[in-house]
Amino acid sequence: MGLDEITVKSEVIILGKVEATESGWSDDGRIIVTRATVSVERALKGGPRAQVIVETPGGRVGEVAMIASGAPVFHAGDRVVLFLESAGGRAAGGGGAGGPARRHAVVGWNLGKMDVTRDPRTGRDLVRDRTSGALYLDRQGRPVTPERAGKGPAELQQFLEQVQGLVTAGPPENGS
Numbered sequence: 001m002g003l004d005e006i007t008v009k010s011e012v013i014i015l016g017k018v019e020a021t022e023s024g025w026s027d028d029g030r031i032i033v034t035r036a037t038v039s040v041e042r043a044l045k046g047g048p049r050a051q052v053i054v055e056t057p058g059g060r061v062g063e064v065a066m067i068a069s070g071a072p073v074f075h076a077g078d079r080v081v082l083f084l085e086s087a088g089g090r091a092a093g094g095g096g097a098g099g100p101a102r103r104h105a106v107v108g109w110n111l112g113k114m115d116v117t118r119d120p121r122t123g124r125d126l127v128r129d130r131t132s133g134a135l136y137l138d139r140q141g142r143p144v145t146p147e148r149a150g151k152g153p154a155e156l157q158q159f160l161e162q163v164q165g166l167v168t169a170g171p172p173e174n175g176s
Contacts, residue, residue: 001108007166009107010083012046014038015116015160018078019051023059032066034059035103036074038082044160045167046084055087055103072106072113081127081159083112116156125156 007013016038023034036054043049057068074080084104106112114127 001111003163004166004172006083006107006112007045007163008171009085010045010112011086012049012052012084012104013044013082013163013167014040014046014049014052014084015042015044015081015156016040016052016079018074018076018080020076021059021074023061025061026057031057032059032061032064033057034074038074038080041079042160044163052082052084053103054082054084055105056109070109072110074113079116079125081114081116081163083107114159117153119153126153127156127159128153 001009019037019039021034021036023032025031026033033055034057036056037051038054039051040049054074056071056074058066058071058073060066082104083106085107087103087105117126117128118124119126
């Protein structure tokens with residue numbers, strides 16, 4: 001998925017900071033999931049909110065660990081841009097007067113989590129997508145077009161403006 005597709009599919013898009021992570025068993029008890037609490041610095045889509053709960057497959061409970069290849073991993077202190085959709089459940093606590101907060105899943109797994117780092121040379125904030133330097137192939141094994149390949153780091157403010165432009169434009173007329 002390209003940035004335009006991820007943006008359209010997302011119910012919520014935020015710039016935020018991971019405050020805490022906690023692993024546990026999924027609601028049905030079949031897999032281990034990690035729930036990250038992310039404070040919202042800026043909401044680009046989905047309305048204002050103070051925080052979101054993001055649930056991803058994988059994590060560690062006691063001596064049992066589960067790794068979900070391609071699933072994003074969160075660490076307290078990470079600054080991130082997240083493209084989110086409903087995970088279909090509610091987190092325990094954390095919702096204030098409105099009850100438990102809704103849980104969200106990352107659209108496109110690693111494609112929908114972008115790390116924000118400060119360039120030590122310039123002091124600028126940069127966004128790094130997980131596809132940087134990757135080569136993607138279509139179903140016939142041919143490289144995909146350059147606009148669908150990883151782009152490398154981008155300046156945060158320019159990236160946020162690009163995403164905001166996509167949100168404002170809405171889905172394409174033909175629905176694709």
